[in-house]
Amino acid sequence: xxxxxxxxxxxxxxxxxxxxxxxxxxxxxxxxxxxxxxxxxxxxxxxxxxxxxxxxxxxxxxxxxxxxxxxxxxxxxxxxxxxxxxxxxxxxxxxxxxxxxxxxxxxxxxxxxxxxxxxxxxxxxxxxxxxxxxxxxxxxxxxxxxxxxxxxxxxxxxxxxxxxxxxxxxxxxxxxxxxxxxxxxxxxxxxxxxxxxxxxxxxxxxxxxxxxxxxxxxxxxxxxxxxxxxxxxxxxxxxxxxxxxxxxxxxxxx
Amino acid sequence: xxxxxxxxxxxxxxxxxxxxxxxxxxxxxxxxxxxxxxxxxxxxxxxxxxxxxxxxxxxxxxxxxxxxxxxxxxxxxxxxxxxxxxxxxxxxxxxxxxxxxxxxxxxxxxxxxxxxxxxxxxxxxxxxxxxxxxxxxxxxxxxxxxxxxxxxxxxxxxxxxxxxxxxxxxxxxxxxxxxxxxxxxxxxxxxxxxxxxxxxxxxxxxxxxxxxxxxxxxxxxxxxxxxxxxxxxxxxxxxxxxxxxxxxxxxxxxxxxxxxxxxxxxxxxxxxxxxxxxxxxxxxxxxxxxxxxxxxxxxxxxxxxxxxxxxxxxxxxxxxxxxxxxxxxxxxxxxxxxxxxxxxxx
Numbered sequence: 001x002x003x004x005x006x007x008x009x010x011x012x013x014x015x016x017x018x019x020x021x022x023x024x025x026x027x028x029x030x031x032x033x034x035x036x037x038x039x040x041x042x043x044x045x046x047x048x049x050x051x052x053x054x055x056x057x058x059x060x061x062x063x064x065x066x067x068x069x070x071x072x073x074x075x076x077x078x079x080x081x082x083x084x085x086x087x088x089x090x091x092x093x094x095x096x097x098x099x100x101x102x103x104x105x106x107x108x109x110x111x112x113x114x115x116x117x118x119x120x121x122x123x124x125x126x127x128x129x130x131x132x133x134x135x136x137x138x139x140x141x142x143x144x145x146x147x148x149x150x151x152x153x154x155x156x157x158x159x160x161x162x163x164x165x166x167x168x169x170x171x172x173x174x175x176x177x178x179x180x181x182x183x184x185x186x187x188x189x190x191x192x193x194x195x196x197x198x199x200x201x202x203x204x205x206x207x208x209x210x211x212x213x214x215x216x217x218x219x220x221x222x223x224x225x226x227x228x229x230x231x232x233x234x235x236x237x238x239x240x241x242x243x244x245x246x247x248x249x250x251x252x253x254x
Numbered sequence: 255x256x257x258x259x260x261x262x263x264x265x266x267x268x269x270x271x272x273x274x275x276x277x278x279x280x281x282x283x284x285x286x287x288x289x290x291x292x293x294x295x296x297x298x299x300x301x302x303x304x305x306x307x308x309x310x311x312x313x314x315x316x317x318x319x320x321x322x323x324x325x326x327x328x329x330x331x332x333x334x335x336x337x338x339x340x341x342x343x344x345x346x347x348x349x350x351x352x353x354x355x356x357x358x359x360x361x362x363x364x365x366x367x368x369x370x371x372x373x374x375x376x377x378x379x380x381x382x383x384x385x386x387x388x389x390x391x392x393x394x395x396x397x398x399x400x401x402x403x404x405x406x407x408x409x410x411x412x413x414x415x416x417x418x419x420x421x422x423x424x425x426x427x428x429x430x431x432x433x434x435x436x437x438x439x440x441x442x443x444x445x446x447x448x449x450x451x452x453x454x455x456x457x458x459x460x461x462x463x464x465x466x467x468x469x470x471x472x473x474x475x476x477x478x479x480x481x482x483x484x485x486x487x488x489x490x491x492x493x494x495x496x497x498x499x500x501x502x503x504x505x506x507x508x509x510x511x512x513x514x515x516x517x518x519x520x521x522x523x524x525x526x527x528x529x530x531x532x533x534x535x536x537x538x539x540x541x542x543x544x545x546x547x548x549x550x551x552x553x554x555x556x557x558x559x560x561x562x563x564x565x566x567x568x569x570x571x572x573x574x575x576x577x578x579x580x581x582x583x584x585x586x587x588x589x590x591x592x593x594x595x596x597x598x599x600x
Contacts, residue, residue: 051491075497082495085488088354089542102485103497107478155496 001060002027002187003048003159008057010047017043019211020057025189025204030182032202032219033191036232039208041191042083045161048189049080061159075103079152081162086144087136094132096147097122100154122153125180141168149177153184160188166197195236199223199247207231223247268546271539275553279334282560286330287322289564291572294318294326303327324459330560332457333577335469336518337528337559338552342469342476343511344529345536345551349483349544350507351412355589357529358515361415361508362422364524366397367516368450369426369433371523375446376438386449387520394516397426402508452525452578454563461521472514473552479503480544487542525578527585528555528562534588558584 003025010018018040025031033041046052048059050066059066066074079100100122101115123129126146131139139147145168152160160181166174174194178201181188192198198205199219206216209231215222228236234251241248287299301312302322343358351360358364370393371386373379379389404418430450434443476483482503485493494500518525536550559577562584566575 046491049495051494071494071499072497075495078495080495082488082491085492087487087489088352089349089487090537091487091542095542096487099485099487099492099496102481105481107481 001025002029002062003189004060004063005044005048006058006060008044008047008054008059010043010052010055012043017211018047018054021208021211021213022057023206023213023216025187027187028185029203030188030190030201032198032205033189033208034193034195034198034205034222034231035208040211041208042163043211044208045080045163045189045191049078049161050074051080072103075155077157078159078161079155079157081145081148081152081160081165083163083167084141085148089136091136092133093128093136093139093147093150094119094123096136097132097150097154100151103155118154118156122150125153126150127176142170142173145169146173146177149181157186160184160186162188162190164191164193166192166194195223195228195249196247199249200244219247223249268540272549272553275550275557279553279557279560282557282564283327283330283334286333286560286564287326290321290326290567292318292321294322298322299327328459328462329454329457329563331462332465332521333454333559333563334556335462335465336522336525337532337555337557337562339465339469339472339514339518339555340525340529341532341536341551341555341558342472342548343515345533345544345547346476346483346507346511347529348533349486350504351415352486352489353412353416354534355530356416357527358511358518359423359524359526359529361419361512361515362397362401362426363394363512363515364519364526365423365426365430366400367391367394367519368524369393369429370396371449371520372430372433372446375449376433376442390520391516393426394519395512397422398508398512398516448576449523450578451576452523452581453576454522454566455574457521464517465521468514468517469552472510473548475510476507477545477548479507480548483507483544483548484542523576523578525559525581527581527589528559531585531588532558 001024005021005023008018008021009016021040021044023031033044035041043052047054061069061077097119098115101118104115120129123132126149128143128146128150131143136144136147145165149162149165162181165177165181169177174197178197181190182201190202202219204217205219205222207214207222207227214231215227223238225236225238228234228249237250237252238247240246284296284299288294288296298314298318299322301310301314302319304310305312305314305319306323340358344356347356347358347360348354367390371390373393374384374386374389401418401422404422405415408414408418434446438446482493482498485496485498490500532555533547533551536547536554540546540550562577562580566577566580569575569580
C-alpha cells in the first residue's frame with residue numbers, strides 16, 4: 001500500500017470531522033474521495049499530509065507512520081493542492097511553481113539544473129509555460145488552479161493529494177488536469193464533486209458522509225442509484241457510457 | 255537555457271546593486287558625521303576614524319576628534335543598525351502574517367516598551383537599578399509575551415495575531431497615557447513625548463555595541479529562514495505542505511523580531527514607518543524572493559534611517575526634531591500609496 005489510513009478520527013474543537021475512517025490506495029493508483037459538502041474530504045486530505053494531527057488512528061505512507069516522518073521528508077514525497085490558496089505577494093507564475101522545489105533544497109544548495117528541469121516540465125504539463133512570467137494576481141481562477149497543480153508537480157511527489165482540483169476550471173481544463181494527474185503514475189487521492197469525472201478517471205472511489213466511509217471500491221461497485229439517493233439526496237440514472245465504457249450518471253429532476 | 259542566461263544577468267545586476275547600496279550607506283554615514291552645527295570636512299572625519307581604529311596620529315582639533323568619534327559616528331552607526339533592524343522586522347512580519355501593513359509595532363512591542371520606559375522614568379520603578387532602556391526592553395518583552403498568549407488563545411491565524419497586537423498596543427498606550435497624565439510633571443511629560451517619537455540624542459558607543467550585533471545577528475537569522483519566508487506566500491498550510499516546520503519557524507522569527515524591536519526601541523524610542531515602508535520599497539526594486547529582499551531591506555533601512563537622522567538635525571536650524579517625526583513625514587505618504595496599490599490589486 002502506498003497510503004493506508006487506519007481507523008483515523010479527528011475533531012475540530014468539539015465537532016467530529018473525521019470519524020474512524022479506514023481506506024487504502026495502492027502504488028500508482030488514483031482514489032477519488034466523494035461526498036457532500038462538510039463530509040470530511042478536505043480534512044482527511046489535510047490529515048494525510050499531516051497539516052493536522054490525527055486524534056486517533058494511524059496514517060501510513062509506504063508502511064511508515066507519517067507521525068514519525070520529518071516534515072521535510074514528508075514534503076519530498078507528498079504534494080498537496082489546496083482549494084483556493086492565494087497570495088497578495090507579487091509573485092510570477094514561475095515563482096509560484098519554484099516554491100515546489102522548497103523541500104528538495106538544502107540550506108546552502110543553490111538552485112540547480114534539476115530544479116530548473118522540474119519547474120519547466122511542470123509548467124509545460126499544465127500548459128502554462130508561455131505564461132511563466134505573468135503575475136499571479138492577473139490569472140483567472142482556473143489558471144491559478146493549474147499553477148498550483150504545476151507547483152505540486154515540481155515537488156516531484158510520489159503521492160499527490162488534490163482538494164477539488166477541477167473547481168473553477170472550464171470543461172477542457174477539467175478533463176486535462178484529471179487525465180494529466182491520472183497518467184502520472186503517481187499515487188493520488190482526489191477530492192471531487194463531479195461523480196461523472198470521478199467515474200471516468202479514478203481507479204477506486206470512497207464515499208464519505210458525516211466523517212465516515214459509507215462506500216468504497218471500484219467505481220462501478222460504489223456508484224449505485226441507491227447510494228447516490230442516500231448520500232447526496234438526488235435521484236440518478238446510471239448506465240455504462242457507449243463512448244468511453246465508464247459509468248455515466250444522469251440526474252433526474254423531482 | 256534562456257532562464258539560465260537571464261538569471262546570470264540578474265545576478266550581475268544584484269551584485270552591482272549591492273555595491274551601490276553599500277557605497278551609498280558609507281556616503282550617508284560620512285555625511286551624517288560631517289553635517290551638523292559644526293561642519294566637519296570629510297577628510298577630518300576620515301583622519302579621526304583612522305586615529306581611533308588604526309592608531310594613526312594625524313594632527314586634529316581635539317573637539318573635532320571628539321565630535322566625530324563620540325557623538326556623530328556612534329549616532330550614525332546606531333541609526334544605521336536600528337534602521338536595518340526595524341526594516342528587517344517589517345519584512346519578516348509582512349511575510350509571516352501575510353499582511354502588507356504589518357510592521358514591528360503591530361505586535362504591540364513599541365507600546366509595551368513605552369510603558370516600560372514611563373514606569374522607570376516617572377514612577378521610578380526598579381529603584382534606580384533599571385535604566386530607561388532597561389525598562390523599555392522589559393516592557394517590550396512583556397508586551398510581546400502578552401500578545402503571544404492572547405494570539406495562542408485566539409487561534410493563531412494571521413488576522414487574529416494582528417488583532418491581538420492592536421489590542422495589546424491600545425492597552426499599553428492607555429497605560430502610558432494614564433501614568434503620564436496622573437503622575438508626570440510638565441518636564442517629565444515633555445521628556446516622555448520626545449522619547450516616544452524617537453530620539454537619537456542620548457546615543458553613545460555602548461549603544462553601538464548592542465545595536466550593531468543585534469542587527470547583524472538578526473539579519474543572519476532571518477537570512478537562514480529566507481526559504482521558509484518565501485514558502486509562507488500561500489499561508490501556513492501551504493508552507494507546511496512544502497516541508498516547513500511552521501510552528502518552529504514562527505516561534506523563532508517572532509522571537510527574533512520581538513528582540514530586535516525591543517533592543518531598538520529601548521535605545522532610540524519608537525520610530526515608526528521604517529519597518530512598514532522600506533520592505534515595500536525594497537520589493538519594488540528586487541522582487542519578492544527573500545534571498546534578495548532581506549539584504550535589500552536591511553541596507554535600505556540603514557540608509558533611510560541615517561538619512562532621516564541627518565534631516566532631523568538640519569531641517570530646523572538650532573533644533574533637533576525627533577527622528578520619528580521625520581520618518582513618519584516620509585512614511586505616511588508612502589503608507590497611503592501602499593493602501594491605494596493594495597486596493598487596486600484586489
